[in-house]
Amino acid sequence: MRIDLHTHSTASDGTDTPAELVRKAAAAGLDVVALTDHDTTRGHAEAIAALPEGLTLVTGAELSCRLDGVSLHMLAYLFDPEEPALVAERELVRDDRVPRARAMVGKLQELGVPVTWEQVARIAGDGSVGRPHVAEALVELGVVPDVSGAFTAEWLADGGRAYVEKHELDPVDAIRLVKAAGGVTVFAHPLAVKRGECVPESAIARLAEAGLDGIEVDHMDHDEPTRARLRGLAKELGLLTTGSSDYHGSRKTCGLGDFTTDPEIFGEITRRATGAFPVPGAGGRV
Numbered sequence: 001m002r003i004d005l006h007t008h009s010t011a012s013d014g015t016d017t018p019a020e021l022v023r024k025a026a027a028a029g030l031d032v033v034a035l036t037d038h039d040t041t042r043g044h045a046e047a048i049a050a051l052p053e054g055l056t057l058v059t060g061a062e063l064s065c066r067l068d069g070v071s072l073h074m075l076a077y078l079f080d081p082e083e084p085a086l087v088a089e090r091e092l093v094r095d096d097r098v099p100r101a102r103a104m105v106g107k108l109q110e111l112g113v114p115v116t117w118e119q120v121a122r123i124a125g126d127g128s129v130g131r132p133h134v135a136e137a138l139v140e141l142g143v144v145p146d147v148s149g150a151f152t153a154e155w156l157a158d159g160g161r162a163y164v165e166k167h168e169l170d171p172v173d174a175i176r177l178v179k180a181a182g183g184v185t186v187f188a189h190p191l192a193v194k195r196g197e198c199v200p201e202s203a204i205a206r207l208a209e210a211g212l213d214g215i216e217v218d219h220m221d222h223d224e225p226t227r228a229r230l231r232g233l234a235k236e237l238g239l240l241t242t243g244s245s246d247y248h249g250s251r252k253t254c255g256l257g258d259f260t261t262d263p264e265i266f267g268e269i270t271r272r273a274t275g276a277f278p279v280p281g282a283g284g285r286v
Contacts, residue, residue: 003032003261005058005269006075006188006216006244010125011035011043012062013132015249018043019050021256022281026052028256032266032278034058034077034244039093040128041081051281058269058278062188063178064093066168070199071158072187074174075216075242078273079183086177089169094128096167101129107162108134108155113143131156132251147251151195158196172210179211182275186214186242191230192221201233208237213272218243218259240265 008014009021016024018035025033033055035047044059051057060077079086101120108115115137123140124133135150144150153160169177175185187207191198204215217230218241234241243259246252270278 001031001263001266002029002257003263003266004030004245004247004257004259005032005034005060005077005186005242005261005266006036006062006219007033007247007256008037008062008249009035009043009047010127011040012037012128013124013130013248013251014127015251018047021247021249022047022051022055022057025256026055026281030055030257032056032058033256034060034075036060036062036075036077038062038128038130039064039090039097041090042128044081048279051279053281055281056278057281059276060183061090063090063174064166064168065171065174067171067199067203070197070203071168072171072199073189074169074171074178075186075188076174076178077184077186077269078276078278079178079181080275081181083177083181083275086181089173089177092167093169097129100164100166101131101134103164104131104134104156104162107164108138111161113138113141115141132248134162136251171207171212175207175211182273184213184269184272185211186216186240186269187212188216189219189221189246190215191226192219194221204233205237208239212239213269214240214242214265216244217241218261219246220254220258221246240268242269 009018063074135147138144138150151157242261245254245258
């Protein structure tokens with residue numbers, strides 16, 4: 001089985017619609033794919049309706065969190081999307097995205113970049129607007145060569161010249177909320193140092209004590225020594241280890257299935273979840 005547990009669609013900052021994403025996942029030879037858009041479940045219905053026969057969909061989301069001043073992302077799988085407390089928190093995060101993006105545009109304009117809110121809004125479309133959309137605007141303007149080039153201290157990285165903070169969950173609260181909604185939590189790319197500051201291993205231990213289920217190990221932003229280090233930490237803390245592409249369509253260089261999760265680990269995730277169940281494909285045509 002080929003299992004990719006971290007992908008994004010146009011419901012947040014990917015470039016494929018949910019329907020396109022699941023079709024491409026099937027074409028890439030995946031057996032299981034998780035749709036984990038940032039702070040939203042809005043793409044799930046379209047993905048389910050379009051799900052090809054032979055592909056199983058895991059519903060999820062990637063929650064924006066902050067611990068001790070450091071931004072981090074929490075993958076949440078198979079939770080009840082209607083659980084009121086978790087819905088309320090996702091809405092707080094999502095509602096803060098537009099004023100945050102507008103503020104980043106303002107900072108860039110002060111730095112002499114001729115970016116406009118209308119340009120960023122066009123790029124975001126119906127998705128939850130975020131830094132990748134602002135980054136793509138910088139690419140369009142020729143300010144940076146690619147999206148990753150915008151995530152530097154000069155521009156949009158945490159603490160960068162045009163960076164603006166947003167509402168983010170405490171990860172312990174995120175774990176608690178997801179658990180209460182019957183879901184499973186995995187710390188996304190925990191040591192992706194190229195993205196900016198990461199929390200220390202002691203913080204991962206604190207999250208494990210709070211009920212964290214696993215950590216994402218095999219990821220394009222982790223080199224081999226980092227993956228080995230994370231596997232050792234996971235064994236020490238009793239955490240599951242996953243592998244995922246973090247696919248964003250054409251916005252990133254990674255492809256669907258570039259990194260995958262062991263079927264036994266996937267089986268354990270599904271056994272722990274009580275809020276929702278994986279959806280088997282029935283040959284959707286959306």
